[in-house]
Amino acid sequence: MANLLKNFLKIRLKPYSSILTHKKFRSSENIPFKSETISQLKDKDYDDLWSKTQPKLTTTNSNVSFTEFKSVIDQVYSMVDFWKNKDGNIKNLHFKLLAKNFFSSPDNEIGKKFAANPSTWSLIFENISNLSQLIDNTPDAIRNKDNNLKDYLDIYLMESIYKFQDDKITLINGIEELTSANFYLEKLKFYAELSHSLHTYLSTTNIGPNKNQETVSLYWMRIVLLMVDTFLFMKKASLKYIIENNESEIKDYLYKMEPIIKDLMKNYQNFDSLPEFKKLDFFKIFSYYESKWLGTINWLLNTNKTEWSNSVFQYYISVLKGCIRLEKYDYFEKLMYNVHQLTIDLNIYSMGLAQYDFVFRDFMNTHLVTSNINLENNLHILLNVWSKISYIPDRNGFRNFEIFLERINKNLTNSKYLVKEVQVDLLGNVYNSKYSIQKSKFKEKDSQKIAELIKQKLLSHESLKNEKLSDFAKIDEIIDNEEIDLVVDGMNIAYLSGYDRFQNITQLLNLLNKRYKNKTFLVLLRDHVYNKNTGFIKKFERSKENLIIFFSIDSLYEDDKFCLYAAFKSRNDPMLVSNDYYANQSHFLNEYGGVFREWLFNRKISVDKSLRRIFLPPMYILKCNRINENKWLLPVVNDANNPRNHTFYQIEKKIF
Numbered sequence: 001m002a003n004l005l006k007n008f009l010k011i012r013l014k015p016y017s018s019i020l021t022h023k024k025f026r027s028s029e030n031i032p033f034k035s036e037t038i039s040q041l042k043d044k045d046y047d048d049l050w051s052k053t054q055p056k057l058t059t060t061n062s063n064v065s066f067t068e069f070k071s072v073i074d075q076v077y078s079m080v081d082f083w084k085n086k087d088g089n090i091k092n093l094h095f096k097l098l099a100k101n102f103f104s105s106p107d108n109e110i111g112k113k114f115a116a117n118p119s120t121w122s123l124i125f126e127n128i129s130n131l132s133q134l135i136d137n138t139p140d141a142i143r144n145k146d147n148n149l150k151d152y153l154d155i156y157l158m159e160s161i162y163k164f165q166d167d168k169i170t171l172i173n174g175i176e177e178l179t180s181a182n183f184y185l186e187k188l189k190f191y192a193e194l195s196h197s198l199h200t201y202l203s204t205t206n207i208g209p210n211k212n213q214e215t216v217s218l219y220w221m222r223i224v225l226l227m228v229d230t231f232l233f234m235k236k237a238s239l240k241y242i243i244e245n246n247e248s249e250i251k252d253y254l255y256k257m258e259p260i261i262k263d264l265m266k267n268y269q270n271f272d273s274l275p276e277f278k279k280l281d282f283f284k285i286f287s288y289y290e291s292k293w294l295g296t297i298n299w300l301l302n303t304n305k306t307e308w309s310n311s312v313f314q315y316y317i318s319v320l321k322g323c324i325r326l327e328k329y330d331y332f333e334k335l336m337y338n339v340h341q342l343t344i345d346l347n348i349y350s351m352g353l354a355q356y357d358f359v360f361r362d363f364m365n366t367h368l369v370t371s372n373i374n375l376e377n378n379l380h381i382l383l384n385v386w387s388k389i390s391y392i393p394d395r396n397g398f399r400n401f402e403i404f405l406e407r408i409n410k411n412l413t414n415s416k417y418l419v420k421e422v423q424v425d426l427l428g429n430v431y432n433s434k435y436s437i438q439k440s441k442f443k444e445k446d447s448q449k450i451a452e453l454i455k456q457k458l459l460s461h462e463s464l465k466n467e468k469l470s471d472f473a474k475i476d477e478i479i480d481n482e483e484i485d486l487v488v489d490g491m492n493i494a495y496l497s498g499y500d501r502f503q504n505i506t507q508l509l510n511l512l513n514k515r516y517k518n519k520t521f522l523v524l525l526r527d528h529v530y531n532k533n534t535g536f537i538k539k540f541e542r543s544k545e546n547l548i549i550f551f552s553i554d555s556l557y558e559d560d561k562f563c564l565y566a567a568f569k570s571r572n573d574p575m576l577v578s579n580d581y582y583a584n585q586s587h588f589l590n591e592y593g594g595v596f597r598e599w600l601f602n603r604k605i606s607v608d609k610s611l612r613r614i615f616l617p618p619m620y621i622l623k624c625n626r627i628n629e630n631k632w633l634l635p636v637v638n639d640a641n642n643p644r645n646h647t648f649y650q651i652e653k654k655i656f
Contacts, residue, residue, distance in 0.1 A: 007127065008547070011594075012310070013127065018392070018475055020240040021154045021318050023636075034525075035523060046087070063144065069615065075081065075600075078334050079220065103194055104191035105185055105187070105190070106187060106189070110588065111194060112189070112190075113196075113515070114194060114197060114199050114503075115190065115194040116193070117197070118197045118198070118200040118201040118204075120182050120197075121197070121198055121202075122201070122205070122380050125201075131261060133485065134550025136512070140555075146488040147461060148653065149595065150343075153168050155268075159620070160597055179246045182234070184230060185227065185230050185231060185234060188223070188226060188227035188230055189227060189249070189408055190225045191227070192220075192224050192253055193225045195219055195220040196224075196256060197223075198216070198220075199216055199217055199219070199220040199260075200395075202216050203216070203217075214267075214278070216262060216265055217260050217263075218278070218281050218585065220257075221257055221259070221260070221281070222281070222284075223262075224254070224256075225284055225285065225288070226248075226529060228250055228254065229252065229521070231247075232248050232325065232362075232365075233362075233365065235247075236368040236369045237324045237366065237369050237370070238324065238325050238326070238327050238366045238369075238370050238407055239254075239288065239326060240326070240327055240370065241366075241369050241370055244371075246575055247396070248385045252369065254288060257285070257288075257601060258289070261285060261289075261292075265282075270299070271295075271296070272299075272301045272424055274319070276311065276537065277485050279311065279315065280311065280314050280315065280318070280353065283314075283315045283319065284295055284318045286318075287318050287319060287321050287325060287326075288322065288325065290326050290328075291317065293322040293326060293328075295332060295336070296318075296322070297319055300312070300315060300316060300319060300336070300338075303595055308342055308345060308346060309346070310346065310348060310351075312342065312353070313339065313342055313343065313346065313352070313382055316335065316338065316339040317339070317355050317359065319335060320332070320335050320336065320339065320356070320359050321359065321362065323335060323344070324362050324363050324366050325366070327366070327370060327373060329373075329377075329378050329381060330364070332378075332381055332385070333381050333384060333385055333388075336359075336385045336388075336389065337385070337388055337389065339352065340352060340388070340389040344594075350596050351393075355395060356389075356391055357394075360382070360391070360393070360398045360400075361397070361400055362384075363378075363382060364382075364401065364403070365399050365400075367407055367408075368403070368404070368406060368407050372411040375407065375408045376408060376412075379404070379417075379546055380486070381407055382506060383624055383632050383634070384650070385624070386623070386624040386634070387441040387623060387624040387625065387626060387632075390594065390598075390621070390622070390623040390624075391623075391624070392622060392623065392624075392635050392636070392637050392643070392646070393634075393636055393637070394636070394638075394640055395636065395637075395638060396639050397636075398636040399636075399647070401407075401634075402419065405419065405651075414655060414656055415653055415654060415655045415656060416653070416654055416656070417651060417652070417653050417654075418651075418652050418653075419647070419649055419650070419651055420649065420650050420652075421647060421649055421650075422649065422650045424618075424633075424648050425649070426539050426616060426617070426618070426619055426620075427439075427619050428618065428619060428620030430633065430648075435619035435625075435627050435633070437621065437625055437633065438620060438621050438625070439619055439620055439621070440598065440601075440602040440618075440620060440621050441511060442595070442598075442602075442603075444571075444573075445566050446595045447573065447599075448568070448569075448593075450568045450589060450595060450596060450599075451565060451568035451569040453589065454564055454565045454568065454585075454589070455562060455565060457571075465502065474551075475551060475562065475566060476569070477567070477569075478549060478551065478566075478568045479566060479570050481503050481507050481546075482520050482549065482573045483520060483570075483572040484520050484521075484522045484570040485519040485520050485521065485572060485574050485575070486512065486516070486519060486520075486575050486576075486605075487521075487522050487524070487566045487567040487574050487575070487576050487577070488505075488508070488509075488512075488521055488522065488523040488560075489524065489559070489560070489563045489576065489577060489578035489580060490505055490524050490525040490529070491524070491525060491526055491529070491551075491559050492521045492578045492579055492580045493505050493508050493528060493577070493578070493579075493607070493611075494525070496607070496609055496611070497609070498581065498599070502529060502532070502533045502536060504611060505523065505525075506536060506540075507522070507578070507611040508607060508611055509540055509543075509548065510525070511607075511611060511612070512546070512577075512614070513545040513546055515614070516545070516546055517545055517546065519545065519546045519547070520546065520547045520549065520569075521546055521547070521548045521549065521550075522551060522563055522566055522574075523548060523549070523550050523551070523562050524550075524551050524553060524559055524566065525550060525551070525552060525553065525554050525559070526552070526554075526555045526559055527552045527553065527554055527555050530550065531552075535552050551566075551606040558584070560580065560584065560585060561585065563576065563578065564576075564582065564585060566588075567603070568599075574603075575603055575604070575605050576600075576603055576604045576605065577604075577605045577607070577614070578605075578606070579606050579607060580638070581600075581641050581642060582600065583641065586600075596609045597643065598621070598622070600643075601617065601622055601643050601644060602617050602619065602621075603617060604644075605617060606644070618644070620634050622643060622646065623635070630652060630653035630655075631650065631653070632651045632652075633648055633649075633650055633651075634648070634649050634650075634651055635647070635648050635649075636648075636649060
């Protein structure tokens, strides 16, 4: 026993130095094993335990050896010992560390054996009861420990395998070759084999978990789907590419999944009968199988709008990815328009924009290797979609688009798509062209809707002190009685130089007075700035050029919200003077169908830091424009926080 323990400490103990076995749990420290803890198990106890399991162990390479098995049992024992001392409070950390050591790397010999031979899992699951008896001879405690341990070990082993996806390893958004990602693909292949091995074991034995077998199957499938997705991303490939180019390893994983899927679906007649929490898993799975993918489309397209939810949005994203994987591009435009309308109706517009980046990247990615595709037609589909949903690529997205165009140009013989930067003035007129971009026009009902959202959500009475409600009523009175032409975010201007300077506001108002006549300005200030500068304020209020109204806001509140409320509420559709991007508010207000984002683009006047110039906003709608059959005008955003910082490119097909 002493030699066995020495070998164990030498080979297996070091990686587990962070597993805690003491009553005092401090997650920030790494407390090594104490040899006396393990020595509580006597040689005779081990002999009794081994005698019950030894017939199942062999010396072949596909099984875990006697010494390796002992190391597994020792680790489980240390967890049970800690659990007992914590009065039944099992710490997740210990199970995750156990799984991490044996099942986290394709280089781990024990992990390889578990992956190659499903029966090896019996070494853990069939011996937890025996181990419990060695630790605590109380019958009730044995029963409780046995049930809990099997349940916890089962779930946490699988969670550790699946943890690779939770880590959200970030791959670049671009579609260039990702040779550095091969390590992640190898690791995922190992996880796929390991999870399939466990699925096979649990599905053929009664020792399996207390959880439903479907959950175990879905764990295995998630690993495979993540691996295939990674492969497709790295290889710039569709599923047809896998089949056509005999990528047998990836293909075999998908074939292994198919009978499991059929078995699972025996319990369900259609998508409506699927439990809500499993629907998303099944939609992801079906996006890899053409016949099942078509079924999901029919179900989605016939879903009543009254039943739309955030979950339905995720189903659409899975179906769109299936459209790309299976190269069914005839469906792409219709599906994209539907999901865009859904984001507007559900007020999840920002969520949609975040997903679109990846959908369009995969769309272009797939075309780089697939053959026998009408590339030109699909280019037109992509640009039409961008125009319909007002999608604007960023710099990285535009680089992907240029690579996509290069692929198309290589297949053309008598024509070529050319890209060049073009200049557009504030009115939307394209220089050296007769073409003019569509002008922006905001519906009054949209402005009033956003004003109500600001009032209800951002300026609710619950967030204002009772004694200040009268002040809130005053701003409504000003807005109702005056036709406001300009709303000035006074605090943004005052701090333009980095510190409070009312002189900035004075300089700006002088500049505005020179440019505008017979207009009404509403300047909003916090009360501490207002009270210190009443003399200057009275002087401006007597201005002959324009009517200037100052409004004081309690310094406890965010003045940004009041500025936005006044700008949207005013019936004269005023401009807002500010250099602020209103990021704190946009995460909420952007959800209203993108109107807030468009409004900021078209209605906000910015100023230079010297306060010598003002910059009027563009009057056009920022979106992809089709000029004629072979020419498009595509805007590209240079700064994600500031859509005003953009560049227009002309994409034109030249025929030689």
